[in-house]
Amino acid sequence: MTREEEEAQLRAENQALQKALSLALEQLSQAREQLRVALARIEELEKQKTPPPAFVKANVKKPQVEEKKPRKKRDAKHNHGRQRSVPTQLVEHRILTCPDCQSRLGGISLARVREVIDVPPPPPVEVIHHWIFKGWCTQCQRWHEAPVDLHEQVLGQGRLGVRLVSLIATLRTGMRLPIRQLRELLHTLHGCQVSVGEIVEVLYRIRKYAQPLLDDLKAQIRASPAVQADETGWREDGENGYIWSVSTPTIRYYEYHHSRAGEVVKRLIGNDFQGVLGSDFYAGYNSHEGLHQRCFGPFLAGCA
Numbered sequence: 001m002t003r004e005e006e007e008a009q010l011r012a013e014n015q016a017l018q019k020a021l022s023l024a025l026e027q028l029s030q031a032r033e034q035l036r037v038a039l040a041r042i043e044e045l046e047k048q049k050t051p052p053p054a055f056v057k058a059n060v061k062k063p064q065v066e067e068k069k070p071r072k073k074r075d076a077k078h079n080h081g082r083q084r085s086v087p088t089q090l091v092e093h094r095i096l097t098c099p100d101c102q103s104r105l106g107g108i109s110l111a112r113v114r115e116v117i118d119v120p121p122p123p124p125v126e127v128i129h130h131w132i133f134k135g136w137c138t139q140c141q142r143w144h145e146a147p148v149d150l151h152e153q154v155l156g157q158g159r160l161g162v163r164l165v166s167l168i169a170t171l172r173t174g175m176r177l178p179i180r181q182l183r184e185l186l187h188t189l190h191g192c193q194v195s196v197g198e199i200v201e202v203l204y205r206i207r208k209y210a211q212p213l214l215d216d217l218k219a220q221i222r223a224s225p226a227v228q229a230d231e232t233g234w235r236e237d238g239e240n241g242y243i244w245s246v247s248t249p250t251i252r253y254y255e256y257h258h259s260r261a262g263e264v265v266k267r268l269i270g271n272d273f274q275g276v277l278g279s280d281f282y283a284g285y286n287s288h289e290g291l292h293q294r295c296f297g298p299f300l301a302g303c304a
Contacts, residue, residue: 084115125164125192155205164192168199169206217253222270224248226293228278229268229285231260244268262287 186192262284279285
């Protein structure tokens, strides 16, 4: 290639580059104009945007995720699993010979402990016959029986002991077990044959025996400077009723009534109660005309 041809080729390339540069500058100018128009439109839309409602919370930036610290290793003293109960009986299972070759084993030591928790079989009912002897006095011309005092063993003149009577009362009142099921339970567990009528009589006898104690508790409640009262539904013998409670820091007293009227409140705390009655906003407690403290729960619920 001659020098003239080389110069001509360079001039042609230069012209092509100038045209390409001019075209690029023109495209850049157009892009700038489009960007200016877009920014102006965005600014116009931002001015037209209405503020969010008051109930809309502002966006909160999520905190940067920090690296989790390695978990602290647990002390070895806490790695023993569930704590074993104190054994009441120990049964050893020893092995002296190899079960495969019948050779005598050496180095006998404790391999493991397996814990079994169970209840002993229920004891059968204990029937005690008290033989009360009598003798004839020739001087008085009378028969005399040996003195017997069983007030710590039986309730009144009944034949059921105090432990059995207490069990019946607990199953009936605390566990709310029907009388026939209660009777079946006593027969199944302890072989105790008791009729339904005798169970009912025992419950009435317990009530009569405990009435002075209940009256004393009610008197203490009425003398308290403050009493909290409440009531809840309680279905008994197929009829709807209510369990009423009056409580002090040391006494909890309950009574069953078919009524939910305010007269029950007067029966519980008395007409001349001088302390402060605490209750909810049930209208039945309005029968008390003395000092009255209402619960704050309804107020807080109404203000929410």
